[in-house]
Amino acid sequence: MMNIRKLQNKLSNYYYKENNLFIKYSLGNIKTKKYLRRILELNKTVYKFLNSKEILALFNTGNEGFDNRKKELLDRYIRYKRVESNPEIVIKRNEIFKKIKNTLYTLDGETISESKLREKINKKDEKQEKYNKVWEKLKENQRLVIKLIKDRNKCAKKEGFKNYYNLYLYRQGLENFKKCDVQNFKRKIFYKVNERNKIKKNYIKSKEYIENKLEKDNAKEKLFKLLEKVNVKINKKKIIEIDHGENPSFSWNFCLPKNIPNDVVIYLHKNKSVYDYYYSVFHEYGHAIHYSSIKCKNFIYKILPDFYNESMAFLFDRFLYLNDTLDFLFESSKVKESMKNLSIPDNELAIANNFNQFLFEKSVYELGNKIDSNKIQKFKKKLSKDNLNYEKKYYSWCNSLMHTSLYPFHNLNYILAKKYVDRVISKVIDKIGKYSTKRSFNYIIKNYLTRSNKNKFKYRFWEI
Numbered sequence: 001m002m003n004i005r006k007l008q009n010k011l012s013n014y015y016y017k018e019n020n021l022f023i024k025y026s027l028g029n030i031k032t033k034k035y036l037r038r039i040l041e042l043n044k045t046v047y048k049f050l051n052s053k054e055i056l057a058l059f060n061t062g063n064e065g066f067d068n069r070k071k072e073l074l075d076r077y078i079r080y081k082r083v084e085s086n087p088e089i090v091i092k093r094n095e096i097f098k099k100i101k102n103t104l105y106t107l108d109g110e111t112i113s114e115s116k117l118r119e120k121i122n123k124k125d126e127k128q129e130k131y132n133k134v135w136e137k138l139k140e141n142q143r144l145v146i147k148l149i150k151d152r153n154k155c156a157k158k159e160g161f162k163n164y165y166n167l168y169l170y171r172q173g174l175e176n177f178k179k180c181d182v183q184n185f186k187r188k189i190f191y192k193v194n195e196r197n198k199i200k201k202n203y204i205k206s207k208e209y210i211e212n213k214l215e216k217d218n219a220k221e222k223l224f225k226l227l228e229k230v231n232v233k234i235n236k237k238k239i240i241e242i243d244h245g246e247n248p249s250f251s252w253n254f255c256l257p258k259n260i261p262n263d264v265v266i267y268l269h270k271n272k273s274v275y276d277y278y279y280s281v282f283h284e285y286g287h288a289i290h291y292s293s294i295k296c297k298n299f300i301y302k303i304l305p306d307f308y309n310e311s312m313a314f315l316f317d318r319f320l321y322l323n324d325t326l327d328f329l330f331e332s333s334k335v336k337e338s339m340k341n342l343s344i345p346d347n348e349l350a351i352a353n354n355f356n357q358f359l360f361e362k363s364v365y366e367l368g369n370k371i372d373s374n375k376i377q378k379f380k381k382k383l384s385k386d387n388l389n390y391e392k393k394y395y396s397w398c399n400s401l402m403h404t405s406l407y408p409f410h411n412l413n414y415i416l417a418k419k420y421v422d423r424v425i426s427k428v429i430d431k432i433g434k435y436s437t438k439r440s441f442n443y444i445i446k447n448y449l450t451r452s453n454k455n456k457f458k459y460r461f462w463e464i
């Protein structure tokens with residue numbers, strides 16, 4: 001007989017298995033083809049399990065030990081997973097993964113972006129036929145992306161939602177995040193648009209300065225010293241950093257739990273600019289400290305909303321932005337100033353860009369069955385204008401949808417996390433006076449880092 005404990009054990013097993021596969025893949029222990037095959041196999045099992053009679057019966061009849069919060073969280077998790085583990089969807093997701101991995105378009109043996117390709121086609125030179133061949137391949141991708149979105153919407157409907165976007169909000173406990181909140185956010189985020197050119201200029205100058213002044217090798221040591229000062233302990237047995245050697249499988253960073261809170265893995269990619277590396281070290285260790293602090297036994301309570309996970313990492317990458325932590329980390333006032341210049345775009349420019357991408361995805365998924373490439377292009381064009389041409393590549397919608405289609409709407413989490421973390425930090429400073437003190441971090445550990453999802457989030461923090 002299935003019961004709640006067994007159900008949670010199974011879910012946690014699948015969850016960590018998927019993480020482990022990704023870790024293996026990122027270490028180069030399995031190749032892309034094998035990795036994707038195993039992801040499909042795993043998801044087939046998950047899909048079958050989540051659609052089995054015993055699971056449906058468990059939710060219909062109730063069960064001892066099935067308190068309301070647990071039931072609610074399991075329902076949010078399972079409905080979402082039932083869609084994302086659907087083999088039809090996994091196959092398309094895998095297909096896109098492969099295409100991204102193998103770079104999107106090649107022309108004369110060179111990697112070429114969609115926008116560059118469009119430029120070339122518009123020139124109408126003698127290589128026209130060659131361009132068109134690549135272009136036809138691109139159309140294949142458009143069809144694939146549209147098909148994936150349609151499938152997701154169809155499956156979300158089966159789960160009782162208007163579309164996949166609404167299912168996503170439900171999964172994250174954000175179903176009260178309404179249209180008016182989105183509009184408010186937009187107003188708030190885009191009003192600073194006129195300052196952007198200035199910010200951008202400072203950004204480029206500061207990045208160059210940091211590149212020459214600091215060294216990647218010191219980033220971790222500096223972070224650890226600061227953590228010691230605020231009495232945040234890193235258990236090196238729990239947090240393991242992967243050494244990917246000279247040839248990393250890919251160029252992104254991540255932190256993934258193999259088991260919360262006992263086993264967390266960090267993957268840091270070194271081939272980045274000095275500032276980006278610093279940021280990644282502080283951000284990913286922030287995630288790791290958070291995952292290894294969560295205190296509770298129930299699997300489903302350990303699975304916090306993604307915006308919350310991001311905001312916990314932000315608590316630590318803000319060390320590179322706040323005055324009192326910068327004073328501790330660096331002596332030179334020019335280094336400090338440059339660090340601040342670099343963090344402002346992280347907060348303003350990057351957030352505006354994330355928001356634009358989120359609005360775009362939202363509009364596309366909300367089209368439901370009426371989706372087609374012309375409509376998508378119109379959205380992209382409109383949003384690009386709203387954003388005062390911050391991002392001019394409105395025509396390359398396929399490319400950008402492909403990149404986000406593995407985890408749709410994830411950009412929303414960064415936006416909400418920024419809002420949440422601003423609130424946490426000002427609360428701590430109000431209470432204690434300074435951010436980088438033992439007392440502040442005692443408070444943060446007690447109230448934020450160890451919290452589970454057992455209790456609801458009390459307020460609608462995104463309201464402005």
Ligand SMILES: [Zn+2]
Nearest residue numbers: 283287310313
């Ligand atoms: Zn993160």
